[in-house]
Amino acid sequence: MTRFAFTIQATDGRARTGAIAMERGTIRTPAFMPVGTAATVKAMKPADVVAAGADIILGNTYHLMLRPGAERVERLGGLHAFMGWDRPILTDSGGYQVMSLSELTKRSEDGVAFKSHLDGTRHMLSPERSIDIQRRLGSNIVMAFDELVPTTTPREVQAAAMERSMRWAKRSRDAFDSGEEHAAHNAIFGIQQGALDEGLRKSSADALIDIGFDGYAVGGLAVGEGQEAMFACLDYAPQQLPADRPRYLMGVGKPTDIVGAVERGIDMFDCVLPTRSGRTGQAFTRGGPLNLRNARFSEDRGPLDPECPCPVCATWSRAYLHHLVRSGEILGAMLMTEHNIRFYEHLMADLRAAITDGTLASFANTFRVRYAGETTGERA
Structure with a gap:
């Protein structure tokens, strides 16, 4: 069985398409x-997520450690058995949530002491934990495990957080390797930090490469800096990381964010946007996002997206989905x-097909033009 192997099958400019083989x-x-x-x-x-085309999902360390608890999940056979998902799972380290959701956090070289947003109990999250x-x-x-600071903080604060993250990266790697049975079958990614500073990003990448990881994430983006600034960072940050390892842009993002990041050499993405938007009445279409709460859809017999082959578009009208959303029905x-x-x-x-065919630039430009759609003020 293959523990972890990344193969690049085709390139188009900086973009790559390939496969990660895991057990x-x-x-x-x-x-x-x-x-x-x-x-x-x-x-x-889970079966519907598979049918949608997903090969891997993401789980969250912070939330699962608080409820139902990692020890309980372990006793119940692990996350795959617990939730009924038999494909790969990536788990984030919990660092972002600790620093964004928790109250009264106290950072030190050991880790982050924090107060649970659920019940106020105190916890400590370190690289080892x-x-x-x-x-x-x-x-x-x-x-x-890493430390994230806003891109608006002074450079010296960003540098200190990046340097601490690199020390934590080494401790994370050592802790991963100490669990020999788990490490023999799974993988660990390091996270590049450095905000929007090219020099700090380069120092971070060099430190991570020296430690050695199966893949590398670009962290610290999609936290309010805007697409233009994010793309400016992605013009150099992925190229500082090993070309023969997967590059993962954490927490991204909008469809146009993903297209632009793929053009700049990113291989993996995650974001709550499609699920969160679905629960609040926003649908993504090739002509741009639609807010199904708007009254103009109340008698619209057309599908969400006329070009979408999914069962939702094949079966239900915008009018029916508008009704479900406005009524607060779970089915909506x-x-x-x-x-x-x-x-x-x-x-x-x-995107994978366009890279394989060498037509990514044409696909990306056409997608962006169509996705911009009409600015009627009624779209989400």
Whole structure:
């Protein structure tokens, strides 16, 4: 069985398409990972996530450590058995959630002490504890524990956080390797930090390469800096990382974000946007996002997206989905989410095909023009 092997099958400019082979299955890249924060891709059954085209999903260390608890999940057979998902799972380290959701956090070289947003209990998350939780969950791709600071902080603060993240990366790698049985069958990714500073990004990449990881993430983006600034960073950051390893852009993003990042050499993505938007009445289409709460859809007999082959578009009208959304019916959230996940996975398949055919620039430009759609003020 293959523990972890990344193969690049075709390139087009900086973009690549290929596959990551793991014991639990093959991940086609570029890949979008639906987010299963609390051991569920919200409003979807695992079989429907597979049918949508997903090869891998993401689970969240912070949320699962608080509820139901990593030790409980381990006793119940691990995350795969617990949630009924038999394909690869990537787990994030919990660092972002600790620093964004928790109250009264205290950072030190040891880790982050924090107060649970659920019940106020105190916890400590360190590189070693983060890796231990991910191991207990049965994660197939483990993420190193890192420290995230806003891109608006002074450079000296960004530099200190990056340097600490690199020390934590080494501790994460050592903790991962200490679990020999788990490490023999799974993988660990390091996370590049450095905000929007090219020099800090380069120092971070060099430190991670020196430690050695199966794959590398570009962290610290999609936190409010805007698409232009993010793309400016991606013009250099992925190229600082090894070309023969997967590159993962964490927490991204909107469809146009993904297209632009693929053009710049990114292989993996995750984002809550398709599921969160589905639950709030927003649908992604090739002509741009639609807000199904708007009254103009109340008698619209057409499908969400006339070119979409998904079961939702083949079966139900915009008028019916408008009714479900406005009525707060659970089925509305389920159908909208399924369509959105399928839209994202179809986009990834189209990107893989365009790279293989050498037509990525044409595909990307056409997609962006169509996705911009009409600015009527009624779209989400």
